Amino acid sequence: MTQVDTAKTGQGGAGRRGTGSRAGRAGIRRVVDALSRPGPWRRGLVLAASAVLLGLVLLLHAHITDRGGLGSLVETCLPWFGLVVPVLLIGALWRRSVSAVVALLLPGVVWLDLFGGLFGGGSHAASDTGLTVAEHNVAAGNPDPAGTARDLAASGADVLALVELTPEALVPYxxxxxxxxRYHTVQGTVGLWSTFPLSEVQPIDITDFGPLAATKPADVKLVSNRALRATVATGQGPLTVYVAHLGSVRLMPRGGFWTDSRDRDAQALAEAVAGERNERVVLLGDLNGTTDDRALDGLTSQLRSVQAEAGDGFGFTWPTRFPVARIDQILVRGVEPTSSWVLPATGSDHLPVAAGISW
Known part of the structure; x- marks a missing residue:
């Protein structure tokens, strides 16, 4: 019995030693796995790098090369880059990446600095005092110019600018x-309607085709007489109004973002505005570019956007079905914007814009 008990005791001791050895090896493996597994700062490095890159694009967009119109295209889409931030944030939280979350502070702060001021401080309604101005690209292919004219007449605007007018649709408008x-003038494809008398009306030759006739895309028609200047005799003094429709832009499969016509027109229009002697100036038009676009620097350095100062939100105007950019602009100098809003859709592929201004 003693020998059997001793044997049993020996077998039990060996079993305990084996179990302890296996537990020790498992513990070592757990430690090694923990040390080799990336921590919260090392996880999601690709997400963190993407966040930093996004922040740099937003911060340094003005320095992106404009070869092939790349810089202009980026600046046209600039507000939409903000949508990437929550997408990256979801990925960072899923990966439990502290580094990615911290890196997202850069694009988040820069985007808010660029566009945060557009929200919560503007008005969508006309002011009871001052002057209401409006602009609309009525579209050459508008199927209902008469209906568009009725809608615009009911807008309450004191001064109304229309662009992309055609000879066929002019009579209905x-x-x-x-x-x-009571007063109106039409110069080429742009026109100005006013409840106040107009004077010193003249076309502004902003289009110097130059080599564009040979280099333009086949579907782009070059049209002159796309701008005018007039003096509006308001009850508070003369107001100079410019109406303009800058050249088209095209996203070309091989040529990139084609902006040559628009850029030349913008430069010529900026020179005309720079020579304007009247202190009070309003520019109404389809500029085929956002105020973030460097191609419009010549204009935005002289004039202020009513949407940026008195609007609420981005005020996107094109295309009507799903607006992605504000390319229809109201820019001012020497007057104070009191409100800015987008009017309801008409038969055009652009939305009309309006603003209240005061002296």
């Missing part, structure tokens, strides 16, 4: 707006 506006 003149008839539809005659009851609301």
């Amino acid at each position: 003149e008839k539809g707006l005659a009851g609301a506006y």
